[in-house]
Amino acid sequence: MSIKTKRIPRVLCIQSHVVHGFVGNKCATFILQLYGFEVDVINSVHFSNHTGYNVVKGSILSVDELRAIFQGLMANEIFEYDYILTGYMGSGELLHVVAEYVRLIKSKSPHVKYLCDPVIGDNEKLYVDQSCVEMYKNTILPLADIVTPNDFELEQLIGKQIQFNHDGNEEQIIWQSLQSLNNMGPSHVILSSISAAKLGGKKNMLQMYASSKTSNNQYETFRIDFPYLEGCFTGTGDLFSALILAWFHKENNLIMFQRRILCGIQPSNVPHVGNYLGAIKKWIDLQNNGDNLIVMLADLHAVTIPREPDTLRKSTLETAASLIACGIDPKRSIIYRQSDLHHHTQLSWLLGTLTTVQKVGHIPTYKSKVKDETSVPLGLFLYPILQSADILLFKTTHLPIGEDQIPHLQLCTYMIEKFYHYYKQNIFPVPEMMATETMRIRSLRHPEQKMSKSDYEERSRIDIMDDEKIIQDRVMKALTDFNAQVSYDREQRPGVSNLIDIYSGMTNQSIENIVAEAQQHNLNTAAFKKRLAEIIIEHFRPKRLEYLKLMNDRTYLLSILDKGRERATEIADKTLNEVKHIMGFN
Template sequence: MALPVRTNMKHLFGLIHKFNSSKRLLCSAACSGNKEPAGGGRVFSGIQPTGVPHLGNYLGALENWVSLQSQFPSVLYSIVDLHSITQPQDPAQLRSNILDMAASLLACGIDPERAVLFQQSQVSEHAELSWILGCLTSMPRLRHLPQWKMKSKQKNEGSVGLFTYPVLQAADILLYKSTHVPVGEDQVQHLELAQDLARIFNNRYGDLFPEPAALLSSTRKVKSLRDPSVKMSKSDPHMMATISLTDSSDDIALKLRRAVTDFNSEVTFDPETRPGVSNLVTIHAAMAMIGVEEAVSQAAGLDTGAYKRLVTEAVIQRVTPIREEIQRLRADPQHLEGVLREGGCRARELAAPVLREVRQRVGFS
């Protein structure tokens, strides 16, 4: 397949990431070099309100979200409830999940003084910009994106909302003229759509949107404790597979004690041939804030049973204060609603002038 010529190095590295997985660290380093922590840049990211996050969410995204607050002068984090209704939702459960997610983000360290934390549906500009960008997007372009390929097979084609989900993601990002977006490897193609739409809009209506760069997390994906061939997920039907941030210490200990390993009692890190043990090493290293090599070194002389106890201690030490803070915040829904309301006001202040400019350029006003 012929590749389009990119004059912008961010896009060059994006292509390298897409077509050559061995260069992922290079792409991440290149994006990190463009962070502009002292002078500027704006970060946007969103998370669906699916209830309390699990350990994989925390290590794969939220821990990084917290650190980005001190690296960029402008940071926006959205609870993307518009995205969540592409699947059937119980209204009462959705309302509860939004507040649970707000409590979880605050407990993990998101600071409303340093980041704009808001509920997506409360800023109507997201939906309007999504429609405008959708009119600049072809159906074949969306049909090739991985999320549609995967979920439409599961849902027998799926809804129009599911099909245009990536356009709304692009609108979320471009509405705030975001320069950087923290993403996982499975979201890189969706960010490329946002980059393409920024370029298409700018070419047609004049320069307005920066082309956002990916911030790839260096944290390895946390795998299911029962099937280390797949990532940890809330939708896993096995109760022992996933550690929630509100799990008790006893629950955490039980789940890790029953985590799948293998018949070799020695602790080594080899994700290809020993995925279960390697998953424990990944969790240990991340929660103890040490390198994988150091985690393996600390396991010297321990069999996997004893090592699981070491991992359990590291997880409990980090999760306990988060769990306690989530419980405290959950008990005060009015405070959570107030945080989201204030964040929504701040988000609208940023979004409204951008959409006014978009409307003027398109010819609506």
């Protein structure tokens, strides 16, 4: 009896080779072998070392030698591959021969995928002559399935310089440039790196952009931000291309689960300082560091117990205006009302078939809310299932949540496992709780409790859009103790410690530095309160002006939420249709 074994995938890898260092084939071969490929190597050059050294010695593969190698492989009938990877070639003539045999390989085996790393140049400098550029544009790109240029190489291939006017359309220009390359042949185009500063971002960040053209001529796109490291690194592009090929072999697509962060907030008028420092400020930092953020105004969750309709509408708009005024950018992040998407409730119903009453009933937050209730609202019971639907609807990969939400996250993970168990389809990423330090801001009047909207005493909190006089009054009347010295002790001095926590959150200073600075300047608690009030007022002054502007232009504010709904619907449609199809609907 014969046993069928899965054939090892084969790669033909054509690029440079060095004796010393790790570039070209010397780098890519190891990576591909590590990922289980059988690699056949053709060296376009054989050098002593890479060209960053003062002296480089060695030989360059000639057209006749390359053709002879191909003919030898064909004569021995060992010319069957699953993938072709090309890097540095050096001349248009070599590329012409490569194109000839890539075409031949693909004609015999249409499944073969060709990844072209068009090593043309970098930092406005060409590594090759113009004949290479023209050969890539006219002959190689129509054969390639995946292409991985840097920003300079992208400009050379599309034949024009990419210019940014810093008018908010920088990303659109990148997508148009990548899609121009898509239309020249490759289904998948990856801009391996571009300085974020060119697009108006941070100087210490780089960005990677990718565009995949689907069978119905639509485009799937994504962006990844990563830090720029000072220094000279060789072979990173060769390493990157090899890893992309390995990923593509595993997933048959560039995108499996795009990193996506879901941030939810119940609309309860204007958020307070505790909401801002504990969540909103961190969301804005994530957005500004390039993360893909979806901000959900959780108005469906807000009616687990009925609310007065006009109050709910007003609260939703006030919350939206506050978030945008604080820095949530509707051009970079999606902000929308949960109730605007029917997908949430429909997916919630479908997910509800995967769990049990007992499983939901064991969630601590649910048990704590109903322990004294004789009549439990059904909405309160179904809340955790709707929350899981919120997360899975967008295939969320990361959640900036506190420890009290861990049981809800565990329920979501349980549903993902159940879905896979029943339908044998792995369509949802397992969301991760983000390792962000949570700042718990306490009540100004009862520092043993957290700052809350539900506190009957208004002086217990500072709403972030409060009038300056109100902010000053509430800080100055915050409960402390009879010790006038500024020191931090959460157990013995909760009131003063809470004010120091707020100071730290507003200024990003460490608690140790704040205390040391206060003691150095002989500040007593009254003087410290005065300084803190000034800092809070200064921080929120421009945000309050923007908030008032938004609230005075309701039409504009609603248009932002409408655009957010459209963008959120685009993602939600795909997920819900996919789930329904797998479960046997439509």
